[in-house]
Amino acid sequence: xxxxxxxxxxxxxKQNRHKAMEAIKLLNTLREDFKTPIKSMEYFYDLFExxxxxxxxxxxxxxxxxxxxxxxxxxxxxxxxxxxxxxxNGFYTDDEIGSDLMPQKACPLIKATVGHFASGxxxxxxxxxxxxTTCDQKTKAGTTIESFxxxxxxxxxxxxxxxxxxxxxxxRSVKQFAVELSKFQGKKLNRxxxxxxxxxIGYAQSLYHKLSEFRKKEIIPILGLDVFLVTNAFFFDxxxxxxxxxxxxxxxxxxxxxxxxxxxxxxxxxIIYTGSPPIFPNYKIPQIIEESDGIIVADETCSSNRMFNDxxxxxxxxxxxxxxxxxxxxxxxxxxxxxxxxEDRIRRVVQxxxxxxxxxxxxxxxxxxxxxxxxQRSVLEAMEKEGIPILYLESDYSPxxxxxxxxxxxxFIESLKTRRRKKK
Amino acid sequence: xxxxxxxxxxxxxxxxxxxxxxxASLDLGDKLPTFACVFNSxxxxxKCYIGMLQHDLKNPFEIFTxxxxxxxxxxxxxxxxxxxxxxxxxxxFVCPLGTMQDWLTALxxxxxxxxxxxxxxxxxxxxxxxxxxxxxxxxxxVMISNSIFGLPKLPNGLSMPFCDICPGRMxxxxxxxxFNQFYIDFSSKTxxxxxxxxxxxxxxxxxxxxxxxxxxxYFCPMAALQYIFSKPALLKLYKDGTxxxxxxxxxxxxxxxxxxxxxxxxxxxxxxxxxxxxxKCVAACPEDGCLEANFTGIxxxxxxxxxxxxxxxxxxxxxxxx
Numbered sequence: 001x002x003x004x005x006x007x008x009x010x011x012x013x014k015q016n017r018h019k020a021m022e023a024i025k026l027l028n029t030l031r032e033d034f035k036t037p038i039k040s041m042e043y044f045y046d047l048f049e050x051x052x053x054x055x056x057x058x059x060x061x062x063x064x065x066x067x068x069x070x071x072x073x074x075x076x077x078x079x080x081x082x083x084x085x086x087x088x089n090g091f092y093t094d095d096e097i098g099s100d101l102m103p104q105k106a107c108p109l110i111k112a113t114v115g116h117f118a119s120g121x122x123x124x125x126x127x128x129x130x131x132x133t134t135c136d137q138k139t140k141a142g143t144t145i146e147s148f149x150x151x152x153x154x155x156x157x158x159x160x161x162x163x164x165x166x167x168x169x170x171x172r173s174v175k176q177f178a179v180e181l182s183k184f185q186g187k188k189l190n191r192x193x194x195x196x197x198x199x200x201i202g203y204a205q206s207l208y209h210k211l212s213e214f215r216k217k218e219i220i221p222i223l224g225l226d227v228f229l230v231t232n233a234f235f236f237d238x239x240x241x242x243x244x245x246x247x248x249x250x251x252x253x254x255x256x257x258x259x260x261x262x263x264x265x266x267x268x269x270x271i272i273y274t275g276s277p278p279i280f281p282n283y284k285i286p287q288i289i290e291e292s293d294g295i296i297v298a299d300e301t302c303s304s305n306r307m308f309n310d311x312x313x314x315x316x317x318x319x320x321x322x323x324x325x326x327x328x329x330x331x332x333x334x335x336x337x338x339x340x341x342x343e344d345r346i347r348r349v350v351q352x353x354x355x356x357x358x359x360x361x362x363x364x365x366x367x368x369x370x371x372x373x374x375x376q377r378s379v380l381e382a383m384e385k386e387g388i389p390i391l392y393l394e395s396d397y398s399p400x401x402x403x404x405x406x407x408x409x410x411x412f413i414e415s416l417k418t419r420r421r422k423k424k
Numbered sequence: 425x426x427x428x429x430x431x432x433x434x435x436x437x438x439x440x441x442x443x444x445x446x447x448a449s450l451d452l453g454d455k456l457p458t459f460a461c462v463f464n465s466x467x468x469x470x471k472c473y474i475g476m477l478q479h480d481l482k483n484p485f486e487i488f489t490x491x492x493x494x495x496x497x498x499x500x501x502x503x504x505x506x507x508x509x510x511x512x513x514x515x516x517f518v519c520p521l522g523t524m525q526d527w528l529t530a531l532x533x534x535x536x537x538x539x540x541x542x543x544x545x546x547x548x549x550x551x552x553x554x555x556x557x558x559x560x561x562x563x564x565x566v567m568i569s570n571s572i573f574g575l576p577k578l579p580n581g582l583s584m585p586f587c588d589i590c591p592g593r594m595x596x597x598x599x600x601x602x603f604n605q606f607y608i609d610f611s612s613k614t615x616x617x618x619x620x621x622x623x624x625x626x627x628x629x630x631x632x633x634x635x636x637x638x639x640x641x642y643f644c645p646m647a648a649l650q651y652i653f654s655k656p657a658l659l660k661l662y663k664d665g666t667x668x669x670x671x672x673x674x675x676x677x678x679x680x681x682x683x684x685x686x687x688x689x690x691x692x693x694x695x696x697x698x699x700x701x702x703x704k705c706v707a708a709c710p711e712d713g714c715l716e717a718n719f720t721g722i723x724x725x726x727x728x729x730x731x732x733x734x735x736x737x738x739x740x741x742x743x744x745x746x
Contacts, residue, residue: 162687164543164544198738199736199737199738202733202736202738203738203739203740205738206733206738206739209729209733309669310669310671310710311710311732311733311736311738312736313671313673313676313677313708313710313732313736314736315676315677315704315708316533316539318533318536318538319536320536320538321538324676325673325676328671328672328673328676329671332670332671332672332686333669333670333671333672344669344670347666347668347669347689348669350666351666351667354666
């Protein structure tokens with residue numbers, strides 16, 4: 001017998017190894033495969049590597065408040081000394097674990113999220129989870145997650161936003177959420193803390209808006225992929241670190257803009273990305289777009305633009321009005337497809353096309369994400385009316401689909417180039 | 425410039441001119457489209473047209489066929505000209521009653537008491553009240569010297585019916601130390617009823633505007649009269665619906681709870697019947713160029729993302745402690 005120890009890999013180790021592989025593959029692509037890399041992006045590459053490959057925890061000693069959608073107000077979480085951690089998941093490894101627990105045709109984002117909870121393998125394990133009742137699958141996934149032994153509280157979210165009743169309903173839900181969290185934290189919500197939290201998040205959002213300004217220009221100094229990474233980092237990063245890193249990124253972009261350093265090709269078509277959210281490391285479609293000489297200039301997704309676009313607007317800086325402003329922010333301007341009507345979303349996409357002088361729109365829906373799949377028709381019709389070229393794609397988290405998708409994306413991008421040449 | 429602060433000081437200056445201007449021999453005439461009160465005889469820097477209008481209308485019909493008819497028309501035109509300069513900003517920036525209500529609102533805010541709101545249904549139901557008041561204040565004086573539909577003529581005590589119940593009659597002179605208007609007149613039945621009503625309304629005005637922003641403006645017949653002539657005015661509130669995300673920030677900032685400001689994405693001119701053109705909505709709008717105040721075709725104040733961030737003090741990271 002030899003004296004070598006044969007270690008059988010535990011499921012947890014296997015999951016970690018697979019996830020690390022997924023993560024590092026994307027990070028290496030981002031680091032090396034594109035021209036003129038940005039130095040200050042290294043913070044974000046490193047952050048994802050630390051969390052997903054080296055399994056470092058970021059929030060030791062803090063109470064981690066898990067959130068399932070963008071509708072759980074981070075302002076209130078910060079004001080009550082918690083750290084919000086958004087648990088929407090983009091790993092294929094977790095998607096596979098979740099597949100055993102969810103219907104076959106469920107959305108990969110939900111499957112991955114449930115899979116992640118099922119494994120219990122977190123670098124920053126949430127102490128409590130708040131789940132807004134947005135789409136059917138997210139809503140129902142709550143009970144499954146609860147059955148694994150997590151403390152999970154549903155936060156009632158309306159599916160219309162025009163009526164007075166829905167506004168009132170959501171305001172009450174947010175108040176209830178604050179009460180529950182306040183009880184959990186053993187801390188009373190006070191005016192100063194809430195105001196500081198609103199201003200801090202508002203400042204972070206203002207940085208996102210600054211970042212977006214660069215993408216409106218003719219010479220684009222940053223990849224859409226990089227911006228997705230920056231906005232994804234906001235899901236879980238320490239907010240002060242995120243702010244500092246983004247400030248640095250902006251100053252570097254200012255220099256690049258002055259020196260006319262671009263990440264795009266000579267005739268790269270400008271793309272607006274909309275639909276199911278790209279969540280690290282599932283950047284499949286954005287990656288195909290930007291590897292096929294397209295450049296994403298803006299997006300309309302809940303992992304990026306929708307999370308940052310609207311800021312809380314307070315009229316009277318007292319708790320009563322701050323709470324109402326926060327509630328309204330998360331309901332009124334939201335363009336989530338779970339709402340009955342989607343005119344606002346269509347108008348937003350059209351406005352983005354104009355503002356960012358885009359050549360076309362790419363609409364991705366996860367197979368199983370019913371609401372985005374259903375909205376596809378009306379969005380396509382509206383874009384046709386506006387004369388905006390649009391490509392609709394269905395994808396999932398599996399790494400195998402690449403060839404077929406890239407053929408379609410490449411063809412679309414070529415057609416945009418031809419269209420642009422003809423215009424000239 | 426910070427609009428909120430600008431407006432605060434502008435209102436104070438306007439208040440001083442209108443309530444105390446008379447002591448410095450200021451006289452802006454008696455066709456002002458705002459509550460400059462005739463009962464503040466020494467201090468007032470001008471006079472309210474609603475008072476003038478009621479006064480004119482109590483004459484018999486025959487008079488209006490002659491020179492008095494022209495004079496009446498000229499007054500009306502003078503009123504319109506005054507009004508067209510500022511449009512409804514007379515309410516949001518000049519009106520002393522409006523300013524008093526804003527001060528009460530500021531006091532409530534300091535005391536950290538929540539404001540109350542109407543339900544959307546009641547909000548739209550009360551819209552008609554100001555028109556009813558306007559029609560009454562126009563018809564009652566006419567019925568003093570004329571018999572309409574064979575109805576008996578009304579007593580002379582009703583020659584200025586709206587002034588009897590207007591809170592301005594009591595509150596504006598009070599600012600010059602004159603409390604003589606707080607009385608109940610027992611000399612005749614009409615006077616008894618009208619002055620009692622006036623006292624009740626002044627109480628409602630003070631309590632109402634403490635708990636509801638611009639409480640009185642919802643019922644103001646001056647607003648109704650102004651709105652009839654609002655279309656050709658020089659100052660406008662424009663909205664570019666394509667830029668609107670319907671976030672509702674403007675609606676929440678609106679003291680008059682005007683839903684259209686957030687939900688109407690087709691009309692350009694957003695000066696609606698209850699609008700007081702205070703421009704708080706423009707200051708609250710986070711979208712570049714979505715809302716704007718426009719004077720004779722020139723943009724004088726426009727919503728910008730940057731401005732929004734500044735006004736919300738989100739432009740730098742700074743913790744405040746109280």
